Amino acid sequence: MEKTKVTKSLAFKTMLRLFVIVIVLSLIAAAVIGAVSYAGLVNEVRNYTYEAALKGSLVTSSDNQADDNNIENYLKTGKTDKNYENIFLNLMLINDDYGLQCCEIFVPHEDYVTYLTSTNDKVLGESLNKTSKYFGEEKSYVSRAMNVSADTELNPDKSKRENIYTENEKNGAKIVTYYTPVLDSNGKAVAVFAASYSTDKVLGTIFGYIGGLIGVSLGVMLLSVIILYFSIRKHIIKPVTKLTESVRTIKESVKNRQVVNTDIRTGDEIEELAVSFEDMNRDLIGYIDENTRITAEKQRLDTELSLATGIQAGMLPDKFPAFPERNDFDIYASMKPAKEVGGDFYDFFMIDENKLGIVMADVSGKGVPAALFMMHSKILLKSYTLMKKTPKAALEEVNRQICENNPEEMFVTVWLGVLDLETGVFTAANAGHEKPAVKQADGSFELYMDKHGIMVGYMDGIRFKEYELKLTKGAKLFLYTDGVAEATNANEELFGTDRMIEALRTAEDKTPKEILKAVDDAVNKFVGEAPQFDDLTMLCIEYNGKTEE
Structure with a gap:
């Protein structure tokens, strides 16, 4: 049912659009033809009226000259005679021959004209000596007509003749009036012959012609539309319908x-x-x-x-408290990888009853390769540290073993420390890792400017330096990877160590677990919806010292 509806809609729309196009094209054609025809008509009317006016001028001039220039006498006496009758009859003859609206002969004055005769006269001499004011700009045209010479008027070259005429609109028709001089025997203009023609006499013919043309055009176009429609239906609508069915x-x-x-x-x-x-x-x-x-x-x-x-x-150690039987220290750590698996790692383990080993490391790269390198590095670091080697010696051994077979040229930054739980002395070595943050019992968290070495695995034969850090009872040590300080928000601003220290200080009197949560919350708030590009790994230890029994 839906398919039929769509198909009929396409056919109907095609037919309707073609029909509208036909109507619009027909109207445009009618308008163009009508405009061209009317312009040609007006031009023909001008020429036709001029010929009538010229003929009237010549005939009237001839009658006037044959009667010893008697026009002036007719106006003085107001009487008609046989010659006047000839002038009137010639006027009527020209009016009828040319189908004019009106022909008039008058003598112009300064502000008015005096009529000799007119085809509007019902009886002979009806308009003789009647006066009328000039209409519009008629005076200037009449004056020009009175100054036309016989040579100019009868010049064989029509382009050099004076075409003196006015055009006015009346009831939708154009009235064209030509003015030509009536000459005496001396070639002087003594009166004006005016011939007027109205286009309303031919408008009906033109409209009939245009109407017939439109009718024929519509018929031809409609026939063409029907043929075109069936062609479109066969070659477009039906294939499209078939293609639509295929799509379904x-x-x-x-x-x-x-x-x-x-x-x-x-x-x-x-x-x-x-x-x-x-x-x-x-x-x-x-x-x-x-x-x-x-x-x-x-x-x-x-x-x-x-x-x-x-x-x-x-x-990674993930059970906390890690050493529930001990009260001389408290430790907590966390890692949030940027991918499913990461390259950061931490570790802590008892070397003997009084020594605690701590590792914080960051492998170059991300993903599975970094995770595999991380596992290898973690095992080596813990193994050499458990052998009671110093942090310096452990790092050098691990570096040597990694450099022996490292085709991918990966490396790892490491902070390795051993805490003497009896004395609170940390013996540590830093292989290119972030500086730790330390809070002594009577102070606040500060970055500890320790001695830095080169990353493990970067090159063989590296010698590392170690240092000692004394922790007082109640002191805390915070370790982290660069994912904390380099956490980036949507404006590409770094979290930085200053914000990290500020976050640490807001929770410096709390447990290591609460301290890590405070830093994590601060990072999350700063980053917002921006994606995490690096692993986020932290560790915090609080040294409580031995409890005297």
């Missing part, structure tokens, strides 16, 4: 892994569209198969990464 079956075709055959052969762009659709259908089936394979592979990798994350997490 694409879901089933993909499900069955079978390409839809549109079977459209129009030899034009619609066939190209159909072929493109078949290609798209084929590609879509291929993409879905490939996506299915990739999804399965991704699920496998996700499973493996999840397993790797679990393994990595299992290698």
Whole structure:
């Protein structure tokens, strides 16, 4: 039902649009033809009226000269005679021959004209000696007519004749009036012959012609539209409908892994569209198969990464309190990897009854390679430290072993320290790692400017330096990786060590776990919705000293 509705809608819209186009084109054609025809008509009327006025001028001049220039006498006496009657009859004859609206002969004065005769006269001499004021700019044209010479008026070259006329609108028609001089035997103008023609006499003919033309045009265009419609229906609408039906079956075709055959052969762009659709259908089936394979592979990798994350997490101490039987220190640590597995790590372990080893490290790179390098480094660092080697010696041994087989040229920054729980003395070495923050019992957290060495694994034969740090009872040591100080917000601003120290001071009297939470909260608030680009690893130890029994 939906398919039929869409098909009918397309056919109906096509027919309606073609019909509107026909109407609009017909109206435009009528307007253009009408404008051109009317302009040509007006030009013909001008020429036609001028010929009538010229003929009237010549005939009247001839009658006047044959009667010893008697026009002036008619105006003085107001009497008519046989010659006057001839003038009037010639005037009527010219008016009828040319189909004029009116012909008049008058003598111009300063502010008015005196009529000799007019075709509007019902009886002979009706308008003789009647006066009338000039209409509009008529005076200037009449004056020009009175100054036209016989040579100019009868010049064989029509372009050199004086065309003196006015045009006025009346009831939608254009009135063209030409003025020509009536000459005496001396070639002097003694009166003006005015011939007026109205276009309303031919407008009906023109409109009839235009109407007929529009009718014929509409008929031809409608016939063309019908032929065009059926052609469009055959070559466009039906193929499009068929293609639409094919599109509706694409879901089933993909499900069955079978390409839809549109079977459209129009030899034009619609066939190209159909072929493109078949290609798209084929590609879509291929993409879905490939996506299915990739999804399965991704699920496998996700499973493996999840397993790797679990393994990595299992290698880091994560049970707290770590040493519930001891009250001479409290320690807490956390790590948030930027990816499923990270390159940061921490470690702490008892070397003997009175010595605690602590490691904070950051492997170059991220992801699985960094995690594998991290595991290798962690095992080596713990092994050499448990052998009761000093931090300096342990780092040198680990560096030597890593450099023996390091094709990827990876390295790790390490802070390694051994705390004597009886004396509170930390023996530590820093291999290119971040400076620790220390709070003595009677002070606040400050960065401790320790001695820095080169990263482990950077080059063979490195010699590291170690130092001692005395912790008083109640003192705290905070270790971290660069993911804390280099946490970045949406404006690309770094969290920095100043904000880190400020966060530490807000919780410096709290437990190590609460201190780490305060720093983590401060980092999260600063970063906001910006993504985490680096692992975030922290450790804090509070030294309480031996309790005297």
